[in-house]
Amino acid sequence: MKSLKTHMNRKHLLIASFSLLLSGLLGTSAASSPIPLATAExxxxxxxxxxxxxxxxxxxxxxxxxxxxxxxxxxxxxxxxxxxxxxxxxxxxxxxxxxxxxxxxxxxxxxxxxxxxxxxxxxxxxxxxxxxxxxxxxxxxxxxxxxxxxxxxxxxxxxxxxxxxxxxxxxxxxxxxxxxxxxxxxxxxxxxxxxTAAQTPPIRDLLTWTIVPNQQQLYVFCQRDRSELCTAFLRDRTGRFVKNNGQPWSMPLLTRSLHNLSWNFSRGYTPQGIYRIEGTIPQPDTDYFRAYGFYSLVQLFAPLEPGVKEFIPGRRGTLTGKLDGYKTLLPPSWREYFPIQASYWAGLFGRSEFRIHGSGEDPKFFTNNQRYPQSEGWNPAIGCLSALELYDSTGRVQFAQMPDLLSRLGAKPTGYLIVVESANTPDAIAAQINAL
The missing domain is CATH 1.25.10 (Leucine-rich Repeat Variant)
Structure with a gap:
């Protein structure tokens, strides 16, 4: 277990270091300019x-x-x-x-x-x-x-x-x-x-399923224990999984709720299911830096959440057809699996403003982070997906994953995010992707 954790930490640091190089390509200056709100003082x-x-x-x-x-x-x-x-x-x-x-x-x-x-x-x-x-x-x-x-x-x-x-x-x-x-x-x-005790349907069916043609799909696989890091994999518009050095590209994310609330309550953890990816929200903003970090946020919409331009490309507004309409977006083997319907119910309940974002907060700011060493460095959210973003004592960014994700999704990203709880390890899912 110790060697695996060491490997994972090294992997995360390599990803973060690579994202710093990408930050220059995105026109940011966080790597060289201190951010006053991020200094040790x-x-x-x-x-x-x-x-x-x-x-x-x-x-x-x-x-x-x-x-x-x-x-x-x-x-x-x-x-x-x-x-x-x-x-x-x-x-x-x-x-x-x-x-x-x-x-x-x-x-x-x-x-x-x-x-x-x-x-x-x-x-x-x-x-x-x-x-x-x-x-x-x-x-x-x-x-x-x-x-x-x-x-x-x-x-x-x-x-x-x-x-x-x-x-x-x-x-x-x-x-x-x-x-x-x-x-x-x-x-x-x-x-x-x-x-309801439901067995998770075959992951392969989800990996090979196309929600809507010519749309990228960002999969986020989580453990049931949301204090564990989730892992994202990206499938491009042609249906191929994005690779990095011959292996499926991946990125760790945290979906733990600060309050440990369940997904069906405001400020609870990120619900499983399908979301529309529709653009980004620009950062930085001094008022929101600590909550969301330096980089742009990826904007997500639950199926019935107001404000989306086109949940289904070519059809204005939110998803139609109620629950049956949502089920058609899933492979047949997943349509009656209740946990994957969570984003539908969350949108119906009124949950909104889901995002993928970094964090300008010091990981030591939240006391309960100490209870979760397995996700050290990542900050909890109140519904969103949190990426790693760390600063040194002078306020300069040391590690940031959002630039890598933003560059891979594109300047004006559209597509779908699928959050899934699975007992499979990231390596096991990567192996399934390689076998497709």
Missing amino acids: ARIRQRQDQLRLISPAAYDLTRYPIADQNERHWRQLLWATAVIEPQDAYVRTAIAQILTLTPQKLTPAQSRTVEMALQIATQLYLSNPTPDLQQPFIQTIAQSSNSRWVAMSLSALSKGGATVIQQQQWIDQIAQRFPKWSENVSLYTTIKELT
Whole structure:
């Protein structure tokens, strides 16, 4: 295992070094020009700014009740909680108290605060599943009329180590409280995922399938554990896989959610399935550098996401035909495989703004990165696919993968992205590609 990890790290560094050469071809100057927000001093200040927000007084609900006028306070504080991931009792107690509001009638501002608290509660609970946060999730399932919050609570409890019997008891309770649960996207997808054991169809069928003729297809193969790096392979418009030194070109990406939320919730990990690749979003921008890095972002659209020009070339707008229309984009052996439908359901649910991007954040900025040494250097996202982008103490880029990807996709990229969870290793998938 140690030798394999060493090999993978060397491979990633070689890819990143090559991408630095490509950055010159793309007309960027990041390799030679320091970026002020990426210096060691700036990164220390950024982390300290979040740490300063964490104090018992800040979480005092008598001083800062969940009211419209305190929304900004709680959004800033909850984001700092996600970044720092403090395990202090006063933090967990305050968040648990906020979750007791899930059964109540709330204003839009209050609802936004409670929803973010649910996201952060999931993150804290999955890092340390203790009764103080478990009970509010159980209460939400039993009492809240908000189906999305009920589904989020069920998902958190299930991922936090609940037994199959406990899961089924909660599912039965939800079915009684929400007789039309199967018509509700949040409840349906959560329960379906927990109760469906489907075997992954043949990967070869996916590799040889053409979604739409004359369109490039970027495959991203992931493990079920999204803390593991995914691997991208590219098939060009002629149907041939792009090679590098005689082997399939590949690139590691991370699709882990900072909050460890499931794919069917806002800010959850990247859903499996098909996305339309449609252009790029230019960078850099000082306001967004830390979140998205120095290079352009690849723009992706879920099947039912508004804003796409042509999900199917020659047909304006989003995908038509509902779920049956989506299934026709897949090879026959994959059409009834529920996990690959995730991007369809996510778009229907309202998830949007999926991107492939780098990261200007210091990997040490997010405390929970320490728990995932297998993806060291890569930063989590809240739905997007994250590429490696590292800077030295002076703010100069050392490693960046986005230039390589951007050059291979083309100046105005179009095509499709396919995200798939598979137990196959990257080497095994590469071998299948070589055998085609």
